[in-house]
Amino acid sequence: MNILDKIVAYKREEVEKAKSLKSIAELEQLPLFEEPSFSLKRFLLDEKKTGIIAEFKRKSPSKGIINDKVKVSQITRAYASNGASGLSILTDEPSFGGSIDDMITARFNDVPILRKEFIIDEYQIVEAKAYGADVILLIAAILTPEQVHDFTLKAHELGLEVILEIHDDSELGHIQQRTDIVGVNNRNLKTFEVDIEQSIRLSHHIPENKIKISESGINSVQDILNLKSAGYNGFLIGENFMKQEDPGLAFMKFTSDLRDALV
Numbered sequence: 001m002n003i004l005d006k007i008v009a010y011k012r013e014e015v016e017k018a019k020s021l022k023s024i025a026e027l028e029q030l031p032l033f034e035e036p037s038f039s040l041k042r043f044l045l046d047e048k049k050t051g052i053i054a055e056f057k058r059k060s061p062s063k064g065i066i067n068d069k070v071k072v073s074q075i076t077r078a079y080a081s082n083g084a085s086g087l088s089i090l091t092d093e094p095s096f097g098g099s100i101d102d103m104i105t106a107r108f109n110d111v112p113i114l115r116k117e118f119i120i121d122e123y124q125i126v127e128a129k130a131y132g133a134d135v136i137l138l139i140a141a142i143l144t145p146e147q148v149h150d151f152t153l154k155a156h157e158l159g160l161e162v163i164l165e166i167h168d169d170s171e172l173g174h175i176q177q178r179t180d181i182v183g184v185n186n187r188n189l190k191t192f193e194v195d196i197e198q199s200i201r202l203s204h205h206i207p208e209n210k211i212k213i214s215e216s217g218i219n220s221v222q223d224i225l226n227l228k229s230a231g232y233n234g235f236l237i238g239e240n241f242m243k244q245e246d247p248g249l250a251f252m253k254f255t256s257d258l259r260d261a262l263v
């Protein structure tokens with residue numbers, strides 16, 4: 001079993017447990033459920049923002065502990081106030097050290113929040129909305145095109161946007177007319193191999209009318225410039241900031257260098 005299979009297996013158990021503790025009807029009663037959403041599409045296209053979706057990630061299966069000393073509130077505030085187009089918050093606990101509480105904490109920021117999770121059940125989409133997300137991730141590698149279709153409808157019904165994550169050309173068929181944003185993950189979730197060229201190669205095959213983001217392994221301003229030339233509107237970056245003692249400060253320096261490079 002590869003890591004993705006393992007995650008999906010425990011995710012099924014987690015979801016069943018969550019359902020038994022709180023019904024969908026109860027989730028729909030939570031205060032954040034009624035709040036309007038921020039549009040990630042709009043924030044990605046906003047010239048005043050950086051296009052960076054900055055991630056809060058304590059650990060990962062490929063890297064182990066990245067940073068377990070920092071606070072979500074402090075880091076997300078620094079990300080948001082320095083031009084992040086969005087915040088990506090891991091809510092998976094076993095592999096990434098995240099939680100739904102992290103997402104609720106990040107919600108005080110007025111920028112779009114991506115629930116970074118392995119979604120395999122509609123329940124998790126209702127949960128995303130009820131606990132403050134604006135966007136969900138659907139990972140093609142663990143879903144059928146039919147599931148992507150149904151989950152996208154559900155997300156839209158709740159006012160959430162959808163990033164469809166693909167890794168290679170075998171997954172292009174998962175992209176649908178309703179897909180808001182296509183994300184190319186440069187990391188193969190089964191082997192952990194990272195290659196930014198994956199985004200460059202796939203860019204020509206993604207329908208022109210889609211907003212495109214590149215995910216994982218982005219470490220430099222030059223990487224962003226290359227991805228922009230290939231037509232990318234957004235850049236999902238975690239480790240490059242999180243591995244620093246002060247990820248907020250690292251983000252600030254990075255965006256200031258990016259702005260200099262763009263003038």
Ligand SMILES: O=P(O)(O)OC[C@@H](O)[C@@H](O)c1c[nH]c2ccccc12
Pocket residue numbers: 055057116117165185215216217218236237238239240
């Ligand atoms: O830390 P990085 O290499 O900058 O990557 C961030 C993000 O792309 C990565 O965490 C990610 C992309 N897709 C995922 C799906 C599940 C968990 C994590 C991910």
